[in-house]
Amino acid sequence: VIIYGDLPKNKENVIYLSNHQCTVDWIIADMLAIRQNALGHVRYVLKDGLKWLPLYGWYFSQHGGVYVKRSAKFNEKEMREKLQAQMKAETPMYLVIFPEGTRYNPEIPKVIADSQSFAEKEGLAVLKHVLTPRVKATHVAIDTMKDYLDAVYDVTVAYEGTVDHKGQRKLAPSMTEFLCKECPRVHIFIDRIELKDIPQEQIYMRRWLHERFEIKDKLLIEFYDAKDSKRRNKFPGKSVHSKLSLKKTLPSLLFLGGLTASMLLTESGRKLYVKTWIYGTLIGCLWVSVKP
Numbered sequence: 001v002i003i004y005g006d007l008p009k010n011k012e013n014v015i016y017l018s019n020h021q022c023t024v025d026w027i028i029a030d031m032l033a034i035r036q037n038a039l040g041h042v043r044y045v046l047k048d049g050l051k052w053l054p055l056y057g058w059y060f061s062q063h064g065g066v067y068v069k070r071s072a073k074f075n076e077k078e079m080r081e082k083l084q085a086q087m088k089a090e091t092p093m094y095l096v097i098f099p100e101g102t103r104y105n106p107e108i109p110k111v112i113a114d115s116q117s118f119a120e121k122e123g124l125a126v127l128k129h130v131l132t133p134r135v136k137a138t139h140v141a142i143d144t145m146k147d148y149l150d151a152v153y154d155v156t157v158a159y160e161g162t163v164d165h166k167g168q169r170k171l172a173p174s175m176t177e178f179l180c181k182e183c184p185r186v187h188i189f190i191d192r193i194e195l196k197d198i199p200q201e202q203i204y205m206r207r208w209l210h211e212r213f214e215i216k217d218k219l220l221i222e223f224y225d226a227k228d229s230k231r232r233n234k235f236p237g238k239s240v241h242s243k244l245s246l247k248k249t250l251p252s253l254l255f256l257g258g259l260t261a262s263m264l265l266t267e268s269g270r271k272l273y274v275k276t277w278i279y280g281t282l283i284g285c286l287w288v289s290v291k292p
Helices: 024-034 048-052 056-062 076-088 109-121 136-145 175-179 202-225 246-264 267-290
Strands: 002-005 014-018 042-047 066-068 094-097 151-159 186-193 239-241
Touching: 014 024, 014 136, 024 042, 024 094, 024 151, 024 175, 024 186, 042 048, 042 056, 048 056, 048 066, 048 267, 056 267, 066 076, 066 136, 076 136, 094 136, 136 202, 151 202, 186 202, 246 267
Parallel strands: 002 186, 014 094, 014 151, 042 066, 042 094
Antiparallel strands: 002 239, 151 186
């Protein structure tokens, strides 16, 4: 894990804005949070369809996650109420938002082309390595929690090994590829932004958010397309090869691994494991359909 920029050592209440390429992006937020002793504070703004994920859909909802629908179906009132409830309970907040709304996938050029056409139509800069960001969820989150937050983290993520032999960008690693070390290094650029530097009105925040994604795009152009090959596969500026001590990860691994293994090694444990997934999923789906 290679970190650039200004990641504070201490935990803070923040909104985390990032480009989105694959499911591993969710884990990147955990990687940064654990370095601030804030792993349990991570919560996500998720697209509405993910609430039907077996067990996890219910878990994210109960852990402060916010499900949102796109475009005209976006329910601002519902999102504000969920965030206000979290603040009222004084819940630590490390709220992860992917403003692009979907993944940047080089294998689906139509999505990229449509995003670029929309930007051009709206008089916004056309972006190459990220999609045109959507502002609604970001605006509602910042506006609702402006007196609760310490900062906004603007995070840009790039995965090494995602360029083919022709120099063209490839699909970011899947979770399986990532865990099997198909991606040797992850480069993460963090820019900590004070709330006072962010415009409050949605129309101005939209322009501000797009400008932040222009900065991301320039960083990624440098990472993937720099003419000087020595400048590729890294962001400009100073970096830190960030390692974690075993004490931050080993206890959880031993506890969860031991718990799972103890269930799977006995017949009764395996039955309980399967029933948990089946009945837990059914109850969870019923729960989030009534109280998302």
